[in-house]
Amino acid sequence: xxxxxxxxxxxxxxxxxxxxxxxxxxxxxxxxxxxxxxxxxxxxxxxxxxxxxxxxxxxxxxxxxxxxxxxxxxxxxxxxxxxxxxxxxxxxxxxxxxxxxxxxxxxxxxxxxxxxxxxxxxxxxxxxxxxxxxxxxxxxxxxxxxxxxxxxxxxxxxxxxxxxxxxxxxxxxxxxxxxxxxxxxxxxxxxxxxxxxxxxxxxxxxxxxxxxxxxxxxxxxxxxxxxxxxxxxxxxxxxxxxxxxxxxxxxxxxxxxxxxxxxxxxxxxxxxxxxxxxxxxxxxxxxxxxxxxxxxxxxxxxxxxxxxxxxxxxxxxxxxxxxxxxxxxxxxxxxxxxxxxxxxxxxxxxxxxxxxxxxxxxxxxxxxxxxxxxxxxxxxxxxxxxxxxxxxxxxxxxxxxxxxxxxxxxxxxxxxxxxxxxxxxxxxxxxxxxxxxxxxxxxxxxxxxxxxxxxxxxxxxxxxxxxxxxxxxxxxxxxxxxxxxxxxxxxxxxxxxxxxxxxxxxxxxxx
Amino acid sequence: xxxxxxxxxxxxxxxxxxxxxxxxxxxxxxxxxxxxxxxxxxxxxxxxxxxxxxxxxxxxxxxxxxxxxxxxxxxxxxxxxxxxxxxxxxxxxxxxxxxxxxxxxxxxxxxxxxxxxxxxxxxxxxxxxxxxxxxxxxxxxxxxxxxxxxxxxxxxxxxxxxxxxxxxxxxxxxxxxxxxxxxxxxxxxxxxxxxxxxxxxxxxxxxxxxxxxxxxxxxxxxxxxxxxxxxxxxxxxxxxxxxxxxxxxxxxxxxxxxxxxxxxxxxxxxxxxxxxxxxxxxxxxxxxxxxxxxxxxxxxxxxxxxxxxxxxxxxxxxxxxxxxxxxxxxxxxxx
Numbered sequence: 001x002x003x004x005x006x007x008x009x010x011x012x013x014x015x016x017x018x019x020x021x022x023x024x025x026x027x028x029x030x031x032x033x034x035x036x037x038x039x040x041x042x043x044x045x046x047x048x049x050x051x052x053x054x055x056x057x058x059x060x061x062x063x064x065x066x067x068x069x070x071x072x073x074x075x076x077x078x079x080x081x082x083x084x085x086x087x088x089x090x091x092x093x094x095x096x097x098x099x100x101x102x103x104x105x106x107x108x109x110x111x112x113x114x115x116x117x118x119x120x121x122x123x124x125x126x127x128x129x130x131x132x133x134x135x136x137x138x139x140x141x142x143x144x145x146x147x148x149x150x151x152x153x154x155x156x157x158x159x160x161x162x163x164x165x166x167x168x169x170x171x172x173x174x175x176x177x178x179x180x181x182x183x184x185x186x187x188x189x190x191x192x193x194x195x196x197x198x199x200x201x202x203x204x205x206x207x208x209x210x211x212x213x214x215x216x217x218x219x220x221x222x223x224x225x226x227x228x229x230x231x232x233x234x235x236x237x238x239x240x241x242x243x244x245x246x247x248x249x250x251x252x253x254x255x256x257x258x259x260x261x262x263x264x265x266x267x268x269x270x271x272x273x274x275x276x277x278x279x280x281x282x283x284x285x286x287x288x289x290x291x292x293x294x295x296x297x298x299x300x301x302x303x304x305x306x307x308x309x310x311x312x313x314x315x316x317x318x319x320x321x322x323x324x325x326x327x328x329x330x331x332x333x334x335x336x337x338x339x340x341x342x343x344x345x346x347x348x349x350x351x352x353x354x355x356x357x358x359x360x361x362x363x364x365x366x367x368x369x370x371x372x373x374x375x376x377x378x379x380x381x382x383x384x385x386x387x388x389x390x391x392x393x394x395x396x397x398x399x400x401x402x403x404x405x406x407x408x409x410x411x412x413x414x415x416x417x418x419x420x421x422x423x424x425x426x427x428x429x430x431x432x433x434x435x436x437x438x439x440x441x442x443x444x445x446x447x448x449x450x451x452x453x454x455x456x457x458x459x460x461x462x463x464x465x466x467x468x469x470x471x472x473x474x475x476x477x478x479x480x481x482x483x484x485x486x487x488x489x490x491x492x493x494x495x496x497x498x499x500x501x502x503x504x505x506x507x508x509x510x511x
Numbered sequence: 512x513x514x515x516x517x518x519x520x521x522x523x524x525x526x527x528x529x530x531x532x533x534x535x536x537x538x539x540x541x542x543x544x545x546x547x548x549x550x551x552x553x554x555x556x557x558x559x560x561x562x563x564x565x566x567x568x569x570x571x572x573x574x575x576x577x578x579x580x581x582x583x584x585x586x587x588x589x590x591x592x593x594x595x596x597x598x599x600x601x602x603x604x605x606x607x608x609x610x611x612x613x614x615x616x617x618x619x620x621x622x623x624x625x626x627x628x629x630x631x632x633x634x635x636x637x638x639x640x641x642x643x644x645x646x647x648x649x650x651x652x653x654x655x656x657x658x659x660x661x662x663x664x665x666x667x668x669x670x671x672x673x674x675x676x677x678x679x680x681x682x683x684x685x686x687x688x689x690x691x692x693x694x695x696x697x698x699x700x701x702x703x704x705x706x707x708x709x710x711x712x713x714x715x716x717x718x719x720x721x722x723x724x725x726x727x728x729x730x731x732x733x734x735x736x737x738x739x740x741x742x743x744x745x746x747x748x749x750x751x752x753x754x755x756x757x758x759x760x761x762x763x764x765x766x767x768x769x770x771x772x773x774x775x776x777x778x779x780x781x782x783x784x785x786x787x788x789x790x791x792x793x794x795x796x797x798x799x800x801x802x803x804x805x806x807x808x809x810x811x812x813x814x815x816x817x818x819x820x821x822x823x824x825x826x827x828x829x830x831x832x833x834x835x836x837x838x839x840x841x842x843x844x845x846x
Contacts, residue, residue: 033805037597044550044554044595122560122563124551124564124597127551127555128555130555130557175598178596178598191686194607195610196679196681197679197683228678228679230792230795231792231793233662233793234661234677234678234792234795237662237665237669241669241670241677243677388808390809390810391544393544393549394545412553414553421553421554422553425556432556
């Protein structure tokens with residue numbers, strides 16, 4: 001009896017611990033969120049793009065230093081300020097074996113920019129392509145894009161758009177595009193198990209990808225699985241247990257666990273998201289510039305970065321990341337100076353200190369509490385109020401309407417690293433990301449001029465000037481640009497994280 | 512008889528569903544947060560695009576019109592389009608529902624097979640070491656946060672022992688053509704024992720985590736009602752008749768003692784659907800709970816509406832099932 005029972009237990013244990021049979025070349029990524037759709041034109045979601053960019057290529061892409069380089073295009077030139085010509089590579093195949101032609105490029109762009117072009121609906125990505133009015137296929141390997149007005153940002157925005165096959169879309173119909181993938185990317189879809197994983201396998205007829213990004217050729221691994229693991233701690237456990245080889249969105253505290261493990265490493269890349277404290281410039285204490293400046297002097301940002309973010313962030317004076325185009329590198333900045341902060345507060349009529357409420361959401365709670373503690377020495381008595389992110393957005397991003405609140409710990413992402421994606425929405429009068437009620441006609445004029453200036457040097461100069469004015473007006477307290485951290489298995493080679501948060505697995509290998 | 516009652520229950524459902532729809536709709540109106548802005552995020556936007564998205568989402572219509580359009584469409588089984596997936600809501604929900612049902616049933620099973628024997632044992636051996644352990648254990652089970660318990664299980668079984676996978680509900684290699692969309696059931700129906708084993712390895716930790724609080728509650732309920740039943744005259748009479756201890760427990764006591772357990776189990780099964788959210792997040796389980804919570808954060812109104820209606824229907828049905836089980840356990844109870 002006892003022996004029988006022992007035998008059963010032994011057998012169970014044997015089966016339980018039997019190693020999983022896994023193909024040698026299966027690369028698994030533990031990823032925060034599932035794709036919303038696999039149709040590259042029908043979403044507005046960074047995570048979705050990260051997943052599907054492995055199955056679809058674009059006209060152009062970015063290398064690891066964020067430089068825009070040709071991908072399906074051979075190259076491009078601006079014929080004039082509103083006309084761009086793209087030469088298309090020969091021999092690019094879709095996953096179904098058909099050849100890509102200029103007609104597919106035209107179809108893809110039309111589908112993105114034309115009203116109601118997607119079975120009666122308009123692509124939510126339309127505005128990412130700005131003032132494109134028309135695209136023509138001149139011959140099989142040339143397209144010409146016409147713009148309504150000069151828009152030097154076009155090449156920087158094109159990596160976000162992926163090319164689809166005209167014949168395929170017409171064959172399967174618009175609604176089916178949600179999970180019927182036929183791209184030109186290095187991997188083709190095997191199965192999308194919604195909420196669980198997206199499974200892809202190597203496309204053996206791949207044309208090789210961008211010639212400027214070595215190695216050129218088909219992908220290294222045979223199969224790729226994006227496994228959806230939303231919880232931060234579970235994602236780290238999946239990496240530590242060997243279930244996955246790459247995980248995204250690692251928090252600084254968990255990064256230390258990954259570094260301590262013998263089989264795993266942390267890799268970091270400068271992010272594109274600027275963290276700042278939006279101050280209500282319309283009314284209340286922060287309507288007084290002296291109080292805003294006092295707060296800037298009251299915060300020892302470096303110590304917060306060192307102690308709370310474990311050094312994984314770069315200080316920034318101003319909304320633009322130090323890596324951004326047009327960044328003003330000579331901003332005077334506001335040094336940590338408690339006496340100066342106290343003096344400014346007293347001058348503004350708060351010699352006994354000032355009581356204010358800092359809004360934050362669950363993900364920034366800890367940082368907000370540290371900010372409150374740090375600012376206390378200078379006389380700021382900051383109460384932290386935790387709200388829900390969508391609610392806070394509607395209270396502060398009022399497009400010029402009255403703001404409900406005093407200060408908000410927030411951030412704005414900018415995948416293109418071009419000021420047009422961050423400076424304009426957060427600082428132009430009544431724009432959609434303006435959370436301080438800031439309005440300066442001079443800044444507005446500079447931003448508008450930069451938007452259509454085609455000479456890069458002049459354009460950079462305009463942004464630089466605008467940033468200097470903003471730095472003096474100080475509508476917000478600019479804090480830092482956090483690094484994006486990824487956990488990787490030591491078996492992985494050939495893969496680097498990218499600032500725009502894409503995870504391109506074409507060059508990734510497993511040893 | 513039962514069938515007539517079922518029809519009656521279904522008719523009773525109509526005012527419930529109308530009321531739930533109205534309440535949810537009013538709440539979506541009162542909640543701050545604009546789905547269009549949430550969808551657009553931090554990226555480039557034009558006014559034209561905002562307008563066309565608002566139109567696609569149906570948010571350009573006045574509220575009463577939106578509500579009545581929703582009702583009219585819902586009556587025909589069309590719950591609208593998910594704002595961000597841009598696919599029919601029902602398709603999105605249907606892709607996630609089987610995983611949630613399977614996990615809930617498994618958690619229920621785990622809870623029932625552990626709680627009832629433990630509860631009976633604790634009652635029969637009242638004040639013994641078993642009783643004490645069970646009481647302390649149930650306190651532990653109820654108060655342990657699912658989130659924390661789940662991570663502990665993962666640390667032990669997935670990271671240290673490497674016996675069980677960290678996330679998901681199946682490995683790529685063990686795919687089975689769906690019949691019921693419940694992986695364990697499909698694997699058995701197709702005779703794929705490797706796939707069954709794989710699915711079992713995936714489901715066991717989430718099921719234990721989800722079922723733990725329910726196990727604790729059911730054990731306490733079973734123990735209490737068992738103690739009550741054991742003091743009844745008919746048990747004394749059965750003892751006097753000279754029936755064996757096991758026969759008394761199994762035939763006379765347990766059947767009566769289980770009635771409260773069934774009631775509580777039915778109610779708790781409803782709340783399993785809600786409790787799923789935490790467990791689904793920790794274990795990367797591709798279920799509905801996670802989707803609904805994500806939808807609330809992103810103000811995906813059509814999906815919230817449909818999911819809440821689905822939860823309401825589930826609750827009503829579970830109560831009905833509990834009523835039917837009563838009549839089986841105790842023939843004196845009539846529906």
